[in-house]
Amino acid sequence: MELHQILRSGFSLLVFLWAASSSHQIYTVKAILLGNESDHLALLAFKDQITHDHLGALSSWNDTVHFCKWEGITCSKKHQQRVTALELRSWGLGGSLPPSIGNLTFLQKLILDNNNFNNKIPPELGRLRRLKYLNLSGNSFQGAFPMNLTHCSKLRTLSLFSNQLVGNVPVEIDSLSTLNVLYLGNNSFTGVIPSSIGNLSLLLGFSVTLNHLTGSIPEDVSRLTMLVLFEVSANNFTGTIPSQLFNISSLHYLIASVNTLHGQLPPNMGISLPNLRLIFLGDNQFYGPIPASLTNASGLQNIDIGQNNFSGKVPSDLGRLPQLYYLNMEENQLKARDVDDWKFMDSLANCSNLQLLALYGNKLEGILPNSLVNLSSQIQTLAMGANQISGNIPHGIENLANLNQLTLEDNLLIGSIPESIGKLARLELFGLSGNKLTGQIPSSVGNLTYMKRLFLFNNYLEGSIPRSLGNLQHLFLLDLSHNHLTGTIPKEIISLSSLSVYLDLSDNSLVGSLPQEIGALKNLGSLHVSRNMLSGNIPSTLGNCEILEILEMNNNLFQGIIPQALSNIKGLQQLDLSYNNLTGSIPAFLEDLNLLEYLNLSFNQLEGEVPIRGVFKNATQVTINGNDKLCGGIPELHLPACQVTPSRKRRQHLMLKVVISIGSSVLCLVLLFSIVIFQKKQSLRKNAGTAPPLEDQFPRVSYTELVRATDGFSSTNLIGKGGYGSVYKGVLGACQTIVAVKVFNLQNQGASKSFIAECEALRSIRHRNLVKILTSCSLVDFRGNDFKALIFEFIPNGSLEKWLHPESDGHNHSESLSLLQRLNIAIDVAIAMDYLHNDCQPPIIHCDLKPSNVLLDNELVAHVGDFGLARFISKATESSSTGMSSSVRIRGSIGYIAPEYGAGGKASRFGDVYSYGILLLEMLTGKSPINNMFKDGLSLQKFVEMAFPNKVIEIVDPLMPLVEDRSKGHECLVSMARIGLCCSNQSARERMNISDVATKMHAIRDTYLGARNY
Incomplete structure (x- = not known):
């Protein structure tokens, strides 16, 4: 072609491009000329399948x-701008993957983790022969393992973690010969691990944890010589771990706990695993010695081999593990007898980061070494009970200043408890029971003001009980029984109102009276003072201990009558007053203690007629031997009949006349009163509606019991107030159950309906992340007013x-919630809402989700409560596109109410999702949606949006402790903020499904924990 023809052709092309009327036309022409229109069409098809894009990933x-230049797209400069990467992680995208994704034939990366994709993984992915990285974890993909993926022969990373995949892991997996990472955990895979897995010679990370796999771990796994992570925990594996697996020198993490594995660990494992950081083999059936070579793995930080059958000695040079912070070897068969066997304790002094040492339930013998006090000052838990350890408690124990739990119970320790024990200011659990300790209880124990449980029973302690124990204001369990203690019972201890589980001072040589201050123990469940030398009358103040279930005062020198005040202890189950000097008659109130199962009044000086009702109806439950002046009772007691004297006959005849004359009058009054009460109850039922039959499912409880449980609904027991009533802490029933009592203020409009709504909702739900209902009370109070709780x-x-x-509100905690704790709480709440929305029959809408309705237990596990505004979703509702209409205005809490509720009062699942989104943003920022800063158009959502994504770290709650890995923390915060913004979208249709939210939050946590980033 001549030069002028070439120029003419080029000029014509430029004119054509210039003449195109729109940028779309220009783009189309370019795409055709560059030969990549198939990629363009595949991406458009991908976009068409996206049903949720709340955060604008595809804008x-x-x-x-x-x-x-589209978001998440990378193109090659060498191959006519063909698409080489599609990366849209953690954008909350919903929909399915189209088959046309297989047309992106130059694709090397497909990263879609932490989204809401569902349906099956398209088999057309097998056409992506250049694909190297495929991450679909944290979605809701279903079906079996996509077999066609085995055609992607260049694949290096395959992560399908946390989906809903089922079936077997295919044998053909070994076709992916270049694979470095294979994560299949948290699905529902069954069957066995195929032996062909051993052909993946380049594999670095392998995880099938949290599935339903069975059989044994195949020997071929040991051929994975480059493995860094091997995780198979929480399955149903049997057999043993292939011995050659312990020769993979690159292994960092070996996690195989909670299976039924057995066998011995190879003696050279530590030498062969120089890079090991974590080994979890707990809750299996391993046996044999712990290899001494384990200490060659100098990078070990966490060792958990508890609950197995390991035997032999504890390795003596554990101190060669300078980074060790967690060592759990409890409940094995480990032994130590002499100084050499205990060298491991000397060595552990070199582990300056050690926080937990658990050797409970082994066969350790010999003298407890003094080197115990040289352990890390960071140690918080030292558990060495249930062994056969002898010697003294070492002086210098105060060096372990951060100890929270110190348990050496059921050993052979001798000597005295050192006075320096009082310097362990953080101690909450102190257990020395079942030893041979002598001397006095040091008064310095009173300095341990955080103490909750103190066990010193079954020793040879002597002297008086220190009055300083009265300083332990958090103590709820004290057992000093079976010692040689003398002196009187200090008033300071007997009035320690925190004591709630039990107080046991039995089997000592205590003298004097039982102090009147005993009445302060209103929350006490069990009191034991038997087998002492206590004297005087039984104090009437004992009747204030209305929660008592067990009262043992036998084998003392008590005298006088059995006080009438004991009739207040309605929940009493066991009462033993035997072997004392009690006089008078057996009081009639003992017949009325309906829960009383065991009564021993033997060997006193009681007289008169024995009752025949209540506990006295069963001779096997009552012992009254050794009271020679008793008579009557049931025949099985074999007591002489009570004699009736002439004067007594006259009194009985006169009494009969009086009873007959009065009885007729009383009968009339009773009938009249019954009619009035019946009419009043009928009226109350009409006004209050029909109470749901919760009492058919749960134990009945009376108004009187609730008054007693809450100390008359005392303000000191008030733990919360709401729009419809108040919540009190109480101790209820014979089992001394600590409860929360929600009392409805029926003077407030809507309170009765709220009670009914909450009963209806709670009647059919059970979940670990919901507040557990115990029972209800819908009765009349002492004044005849309606009462509901x-x-x-x-x-x-x-x-x-x-x-x-x-x-x-002045509430204070020793520390703020960490990012991980907040993440766990957010997951708990999402799981609870998912249960309500999708697993209940019928489904339930909460309608008032907010932080004050999320309660945290001792482990900071979240429990959603307060169902006073809850609504059921009917089938008709589910088929409606507009949500659930209600004649009653949907109410919630300002700041958490979905915007559509204000317009039409229509409840839907997406209204709860909105509230969840606000709650999640509040957890991240520490700012309430009704904070004073949110005005003039600024809201909590907009506040987060303005910082999203690059400046999220600048708006997080200043109380939240910073994480060491800032990049990982930032990624987690951004992902959580993205979900919070997505859930709190103004448009209900643009919000995520709560099931997807729960899945995404799980995936965010997995990523944050970091064990899977290879």
Whole structure:
């Protein structure tokens, strides 16, 4: 072609491009000329399948710019701008993958983790022969393992973690010969691990944890010589771990706990595993010695081999593990007899980061070495009970200043408890029971003001009980029984109101009277003072201990009568007053203690007629031997009949006349009163509606029992107030159950309906992340007024509201919630809402999700409560596109109410999702949606949006402790903020499904924990 023809052709092309009327036309021409129109069409097909894009990930996917500049797209410069990467992780995208994804034939990376994709993984992915990285974890993909993926022969990373995949792991997996990472955990795979897995010679990370796999771990796994992570925990594996697996020198993490594995560990494992950081083999059936070579793995940080059958000695040079912070070897068969065997304790002094040492339930003998006090000052838990350890408690124990739990019970320790024990200021659990300790209880124990449980029973301690124990204001369990203690019972201890589980001072040589201050123990469940030398009358103040279930005062020198005040202890189950000097008659009130199962009044000086009702009806439950002046009772007691004297006959005849004359009058009054009460109850039923039959499912509880449980609904027991009533802490029933009692203020409009709504909702739900209902009470109080209450399981750590905003009510915590704790709480709440929305029959909408309705237990596990506004979703509702209409205005809490509720009062699942989104943003920022800063158009959502994604770290709660890995923390915060913004979208249709939210939050946590980033 001549030069002028070439120029003419080029000029014509430029004119054509210039004449195109739109950028779309220009783009189309370019795409055709560059030969990549198939990629363009495949991406458009991908976009068409996206049903949820709340965060605008695909907002740039339009023809105003070349598709190589679209969000998440990377193109090759060498191959006519063909798509080489599609990366849209953690954008909350919903929909399915189209088959046309297989047309991106130059694709090397497909990263879609932490989204909401569902349906099956398209088999057309097998056409992506250049694909190297495929990450679909944290979605809701279903079906079997996509077999066609085995055609992607260049694949290096395959992560399908946390989906809903089922079936077997295919044998053909070994076709992926270049694979470095294979993560299949948290699915529902069954069958066995195929032996062909051993052909993946380049594999670095392998995880099938949390599946339903069975059989043994194949020997071929040991051929994975480059493996860094091997994780098979929480399956049903049997057999043993292939011995050659312990020769993979690159292994960092070996996690195989909670299976039924057995066998011995190879003696050279530590030499062969120089890079090992973590070994979890707990809760299996391993046996044999712990290899001494384990200490050659100098990078080990965490060793958990508890609950197995390991035997032999503890390796003596554990100190060669300088990074060790967690060592759990409890409940094995480990032995130590002499100084050499205990060298491991000397060595552990070199582990300056050690926080937990658990050797409970082994066969350790010999003298406890003094080097115990040289352990890390960071150690918090030292558990060495249930062994046969002898010697003294070492002086210098105060060096372990951060100890929270010190348990050396059931050993052979001798000597005295050192006075320096009082310097362990953080101690909450102190267990020395079942030893041979002598000397006095040091008064310095009274300095341990955080103490909750103190066990010193079954020793040879002597002297008086220190009055300083009265300083232990958090103590709820004290057992000093079976010692040689003398002197009187200190008033300071007997009035320690925190004691709630039991107080046991039995089997000592205590003298004097039982102090009147005993009445302060209103929450005490069990009192044991038997087999002492206590004297005087039984104090009437003992009747204030209305929660008591067991009262043992036998084998003392008590005298006088059995006080009438004991009739207040309605829940009493066992009463033993035998072998004392009690006089008078057996009081009639003992017949009325309906829960009393065992009564021993033997060997006293009681006289008169024995009752025949209540516990006295069963001779096997009552012992009254050794009281020679008793008579009557049931025939099985074999007592002489009570003689009736002439004067007594005259009194009986006169009494009969009086009873007959009065009885007729009383009968009339009773009938009249019954009619009035019946009419009043009928009226109350009409006004209050029909109470749901919760009492058919749960134990009945009376108004009187609730008054007693809450100390008359005392303000000191008030733990919360709401729009419809108040919540009190109480101790209820014979089992001394700590409960939360929600009392409805029926003077408030809507309170009765709220009670009914909550009963209806709670009647059919059971979940670990919901507050557990125990029973209800719908009766009449002492004044004849209607009374309604719900009784819940008590959640001890209060509401999330108080943790996020401690200054708002003076509530204070020793530390703020960490990022991981907040993430766990958010997951718990999402799981609870998913259960309500999708697993209940019928499904339930909560309608009032907020931090004050999320309660945290001792482990900071979240429990959602308060169903006073809850609504059921009927089938008709589910088929409606507009949600559930209600004639009653949907109410919630300002700041958490979905915007559509204000317009039409229509409840839907997406209204709860909105509230969840606000709650999640509040957990991240520490700012309530009704904070004073949110005005003039600024809201909590907009506040987060303005910082998203690059400046999220600048708006996080300043109380949240910073994480060491800032990049990992930032990624987690961004992902959580993205979900919070997505859930709180103004448009209900643009919000995520709560099931997807729960899945995504799980995936975010897995990523944050970091064990899977290879």
